[in-house]
Amino acid sequence: GGGSTAGSGSGSDSSPVKVGFSQVGAESGWRSANTTSLKNSLDDANGFKLTFSDAQQKQENQIAAIRSFITQGVGAIVFAPVVETGWDDVLKEAKDAKIPVILEDRSVDSDPNLYTTRVGDDFEKEGETAGKWVADTFNGKKANLVVLEGTTGSSAANDRTTGFNKAIVGSDVKVLDSQTGNFTRSEGKTVMEGFLQKYGKTINVLFAQNDDMGLGALDAIKAAGLTPGKDIQIVTIDGTKDGLTALSNGAFNYVVECNPLLGDQVAAIVKKVVAGETVDKLYLAKDQAFDQAQATAALPTRQY
Numbered sequence: 047g048g049g050s051t052a053g054s055g056s057g058s059d060s061s062p063v064k065v066g067f068s069q070v071g072a073e074s075g076w077r078s079a080n081t082t083s084l085k086n087s088l089d090d091a092n093g094f095k096l097t098f099s100d101a102q103q104k105q106e107n108q109i110a111a112i113r114s115f116i117t118q119g120v121g122a123i124v125f126a127p128v129v130e131t132g133w134d135d136v137l138k139e140a141k142d143a144k145i146p147v148i149l150e151d152r153s154v155d156s157d158p159n160l161y162t163t164r165v166g167d168d169f170e171k172e173g174e175t176a177g178k179w180v181a182d183t184f185n186g187k188k189a190n191l192v193v194l195e196g197t198t199g200s201s202a203a204n205d206r207t208t209g210f211n212k213a214i215v216g217s218d219v220k221v222l223d224s225q226t227g228n229f230t231r232s233e234g235k236t237v238m239e240g241f242l243q244k245y246g247k248t249i250n251v252l253f254a255q256n257d258d259m260g261l262g263a264l265d266a267i268k269a270a271g272l273t274p275g276k277d278i279q280i281v282t283i284d285g286t287k288d289g290l291t292a293l294s295n296g297a298f299n300y301v302v303e304c305n306p307l308l309g310d311q312v313a314a315i316v317k318k319v320v321a322g323e324t325v326d327k328l329y330l331a332k333d334q335a336f337d338q339a340q341a342t343a344a345l346p347t348r349q350y
């Protein structure tokens with residue numbers, strides 16, 4: 047279990063809990079919603095004193111931020127790791143300083159004893175759901191697929207790829223190409239342009255590992271004189287308002303949800319951990335998937 051005792055910034059009774067949050071960046075709609083959720087839950091009114099740090103998708107910035115949180119003597123560190131590997135040293139430093147680390151969103155491949163817990167989504171299952179949709183939709187008709195992968199080395203991209211590939215084993219799906227678009231709209235557009243130049247009208251299905259890359263790809267597809275959702279069917283992951291709007295309009299065909307609203311759960315866990323209570327090693331959010339009708343029904347009350 048977690049039960050690490052907190053450092054000097056843990057607060058007692060009425061004094062706030064000092065928390066340092068190292069966020070990945072601001073690369074996507076999902077990320078903006080996640081940042082807002084955490085900032086709202088880890089706020090002064092809930093008994094926290096939050097230091098927020100945006101790493102701009104760079105591992106070295108996250109390592110520097112975590113070191114500075116340790117120097118400041120925060121009570122807990124909340125950490126959304128951009129990539130999976132390379133964290134052992136800095137996690138050991140936090141552990142030596144007796145500061146609990148709560149992973150938020152993505153995971154790391156370090157020894158689980160080096161962090162307290164993780165709150166996030168099941169990326170492999172998301173990839174599997176997307177792959178199953180493609181395999182089922184193109185059953186008996188050949189799927190010529192291209193993939194826009196997330197950030198190279200991130201657990202979100204790694205696990206989505208694993209899940210997707212599992213689901214298409216033995217299907218009529220042929221993967222023509224797979225390249226990173228770094229989870230951003232602009233790179234999703236550029237990489238899709240390259241795919242279209244190389245494979246032209248052969249492509250009939252796109253798996254974008256997040257909504258933003260799929261939205262960027264729409265511009266490239268239209269510019270090539272093709273109709274997204276018809277000539278090229280599109281499945282994405284996240285379920286942001288923009289993604290569900292594209293699905294509702296028929297530009298996307300299927301969207302797998304990844305819930306970014308993790309703030310309340312993270313805040314509750316931080317409180318428990320600094321109070322010395324034991325917590326689970328993993329908290330996974332519940333996600334669903336949307337077809338066009340479900341997206342249209344969900345949009346009026348969609349929170350992100």
Ligand code: GYE
Pocket residue numbers: 073074075076077151152167202229255256257258283284304
């Ligand atoms: O899907 C993507 C974001 O790690 C789950 O990161 C997160 C992913 C999310 O940039 O939009």
